Amino acid sequence: MDGTEAPHKKPILATVSLAGCFGCHMSLLDADERILDVLAAFELHRSPLTDIKRFAKRCDVGLIEGGCCNDENVHVLREFRENCDVLVAVGACAINGGLPALRNEIGLEACLTEAYLEMPTGAGAEGIIPADADIPKLLDRVYPCHEVVKIDYFLPGCPPPADAFWALLTALAAGRAPDLPTELIHYD
Amino acid sequence: MADEVTFFIDGRPCTAAAGDNLVEAAADNGVYIPTLCHYKGHKPLGTCRVCMVRVDGREAAACTFGVRDGMRVDVDAPELADARKALIELLFVERNHFCPACEKSGRCDLQAVAYHMHLTVPRFPYRYVPFTVENFAGKLLIDHNRCILCGRCEEFVRRGDSKVFAMKQRSSEARITVDLALLAEMSANEIAHAVHVCPVGAILAPGQGFDTPIGRRKYDTHRIGEITDGRD
Ligand code: SF4
Numbered sequence: 542m543d544g545t546e547a548p549h550k551k552p553i554l555a556t557v558s559l560a561g562c563f564g565c566h567m568s569l570l571d572a573d574e575r576i577l578d579v580l581a582a583f584e585l586h587r588s589p590l591t592d593i594k595r596f597a598k599r600c601d602v603g604l605i606e607g608g609c610c611n612d613e614n615v616h617v618l619r620e621f622r623e624n625c626d627v628l629v630a631v632g633a634c635a636i637n638g639g640l641p642a643l644r645n646e647i648g649l650e651a652c653l654t655e656a657y658l659e660m661p662t663g664a665g666a667e668g669i670i671p672a673d674a675d676i677p678k679l680l681d682r683v684y685p686c687h688e689v690v691k692i693d694y695f696l697p698g699c700p701p702p703a704d705a706f707w708a709l710l711t712a713l714a715a716g717r718a719p720d721l722p723t724e725l726i727h728y729d
Numbered sequence: 730m731a732d733e734v735t736f737f738i739d740g741r742p743c744t745a746a747a748g749d750n751l752v753e754a755a756a757d758n759g760v761y762i763p764t765l766c767h768y769k770g771h772k773p774l775g776t777c778r779v780c781m782v783r784v785d786g787r788e789a790a791a792c793t794f795g796v797r798d799g800m801r802v803d804v805d806a807p808e809l810a811d812a813r814k815a816l817i818e819l820l821f822v823e824r825n826h827f828c829p830a831c832e833k834s835g836r837c838d839l840q841a842v843a844y845h846m847h848l849t850v851p852r853f854p855y856r857y858v859p860f861t862v863e864n865f866a867g868k869l870l871i872d873h874n875r876c877i878l879c880g881r882c883e884e885f886v887r888r889g890d891s892k893v894f895a896m897k898q899r900s901s902e903a904r905i906t907v908d909l910a911l912l913a914e915m916s917a918n919e920i921a922h923a924v925h926v927c928p929v930g931a932i933l934a935p936g937q938g939f940d941t942p943i944g945r946r947k948y949d950t951h952r953i954g955e956i957t958d959g960r961d
Contacts (some may be wrong), residue, residue, distance in 0.1 A: 643827065
């Protein structure tokens, strides 16, 4: 340090939902009026909340909802890793695949056959497994985020309560490692 | 009444009757030692090893020890806490524990002990090995995805002297099974007892569930170490 401190810059936050249900994002919004404090503390960049779809600047914090169920999820997650200093896996799906990972025990082929060829609701219809080049390809199983890229922190819950988001974001905004109190650690 | 003796937990003098189970004696002295297989007041099983402490310099499962005069017990040492946490993490990756979809969530000892340990993610990779869910004559469900093979059902659910549950096979093939003839005789209360004995959501009664909303269950409102008998 040469003594001329850079002016204090608002940390920049990015968020994304991969193989999730957007419940984690809804829970973040559930912070009620504290959401204004979040916006005061962070500049929100690439996120479904801003509809910014590409990284145009480096971000301090990336929140990842959902695990990786297809190749596009992997691509986006890697992009987040490249563009964010700190990545947080948020919610059960990001941490252990969550409900989408129930298919991990079934196998991809059996899963697609059941969904598109032998579906009970499609009696008589000719089944076809969608394979258009524009559709993301399903992975062999659903992967927790930390099996794809390095994840710095984990926020459990399905979804994590708004208070847990609040504790996480206030710690990160203050440059502290988040350490959730026991009451805020929930898996359901 | 057995003689009262003094023993030490992390250097602090504690008292108990000689021979008292160490997990219970510690709780009586305000020290919570996590455990999954121990069922208060019953003989120790020593299967889950989550109560690992150091007794007079040696690592041991606390539930298998009776208190002796002058015994020195280490509970809090970071390496012991980490070993206990690693055991819990192994259970989470060994089979498939999807808490949001489990009727026992909020009253599951495995989950509550993990909360107590501030576990946010296991250090081991998830295995995602398939396990079945068995429906026994519409009276009882066993979800093998969630069984931690503690043996509590086998030991503590009986009709007369007969065991209702048994463990078949070994190691990764081990599965809990139930005696169908004995199950047929079981009342709803006896089934509820079996559900209660299981520390996780592996034994369930069909058609029952979500009577208490998630968020208002016993481990939602209390930490496991505060509920002194570890059960509701
Ligand atoms: S079914 Fe429940 S009580 Fe029986 S061994 Fe499995 S976890 Fe333990």
